[in-house]
Amino acid sequence: MGADRRTGAGPTATARSAGRAPSPDAARTASLAAHALAWAELLRLPALFTVPGDALAGAAATAPAPNARTLLAIGSSLCLYEAGMALNDWSDREEDAVERPHRPLPSARIHPAAAFSAACALTGAGLALAARAGRPALTVAAPLAATVWAYDLGLKRTPVGPAAMAAARGLDLLLGAAATTGHPRRALPSAALLATHTLAVTAVSRRETTGGSPLTPLAALATTGVLTHLLTRRLSPGTALRSTLGAAYALTAARPYAHAALNPSPPLTQRAVGSGVRATIPLQAALAAHSGARSTAVLVATLAPLGRRFARTVSIT
Template sequence: MPKKLRTYLELVRLPGVFTAHADIFAGFLIAGLGVENISSLLWLLGASSCFFSAGMALNDFFDADNDRIERPERPIPSGRISRQSAFTLGMVLLVAGMAFAYTAGSGPFYAALGLAAMILLYDGVFKSNSIAGPLCMGACRYFNLLMVLALQPFEGWALIPVIPFIYIVGVTVLSRKEVQGGRAVAHISICTLALGLASSWAYLLFLKGVFHSFLGILMIMVLTIFLSSRVLGLLDRHSPKNYQSTMKLLLMALIALDFILASTRTPVYFAALILLLYIPAVKSVRLFKVT
């Protein structure tokens, strides 16, 4: 792989792109879309890829000064990519993402506008804010899933992305301790609470008839228990390395979460196709960091 290409893939956190794709595939199945919508699916996969990559590039642009101290190995502080190049790439990808979403349809485009706004607000304004920062990051996941659901709205469609929204809010709060480590009881508690709330919201949607399969609800509860146990384990093992491995697990688990969400409205054997995204995700995470 050319050195320059590898550096850019490191900048945009390539493994995370596949978790964004999982949102799109899950939304496609949840909305009951078919082969006649394949072209829209492809446009939204492109849009999601662009938005995720733009968010990562702009994150490093705005964080460059701080990264020189805390993460000097990243592309910008290490001198492998200029700060201006990261900004230019991020803005080009944002525009490309909106263009792809517009091509998919008006509904996806309006959701894409919300996603682009949240990316800019998080990276450029609210990242350091302990409340607004996690909310903006959670909103990014909300709009990413909403883009594809907006292709064919149905009753309760805008309530489903609340699940990844809550999940990512908790994960973002926990990520604040990724560099320093430490026995951060508040951060660990909030993340664990968010995992439980996301699972509870899924159960409420089942009770309201938005989700159809109780098996999916059972699976999300099992996933919540597993992930919560790993997060609570940071109370005893709280080095930066422990936080980083837990963060990697939580982010990669988004693919499993999307599989479970899809399985609540479509046969499990269809939803299970989303799990194939673990193949490129796991392969790439061995080469590039996901956080």
């Protein structure tokens, strides 16, 4: 083929340009993309899809449908969750330098001060959004934020770490109920189930870099079975959605837990933790369906494939 008369492009010109350095614009674009990917890793972007279902399940326990204040609760939950992610890596930066040198902070792709500043800003934004949703929402969001910071700055290294993380998830669900109707006590049973699941996942995660005893994933497997039973018992005609979502929850979490129990190696333990985190979404959807909010349950369930899609690019743990 001949050269384009307007540009002079052709085989020879192409060959000459093949060895050229990238243009400044291309280099800038590549740098921005790499920086964005580093922040996506720091904030565990796929795990973000497990957050809206907390507030929506809480709202479902107290009202027929979510309202504008529920959206504020979701925004608050997202901010506080991501604050915890940034603070977690800031707190673990020395440990990660040994065990996970590829993480954004030890690999110097994000400065520790930037991660800490992000945690502070996101916490402030989360509390501000909760305040906009009303005093009951702020009353729940304040201890939620305190629990997140206490966990990341010290509790996670103590025996009460899993309980603290479980409390944070339970409070996050209650935040949705408090914002929607101002009556979070009605959502206590749903919060207890979600907190129990989180307790099991967090207990397994404490060994994801070293492996360990098969007892912890075995206990998590048993917990999944109990929660599935509680979600699906006393089914009546017309409750097929709840049954389906309960089964989805069990299938997502149970098999990886079983594999980790049979071989508690770091790779299988990490896989079990990732599956446990992803199982949070069908659990939230099942809780909404259990409360009779079918539309909310379907909405929450649609977040699961989105989380799986992003998990192919960025690790969920």
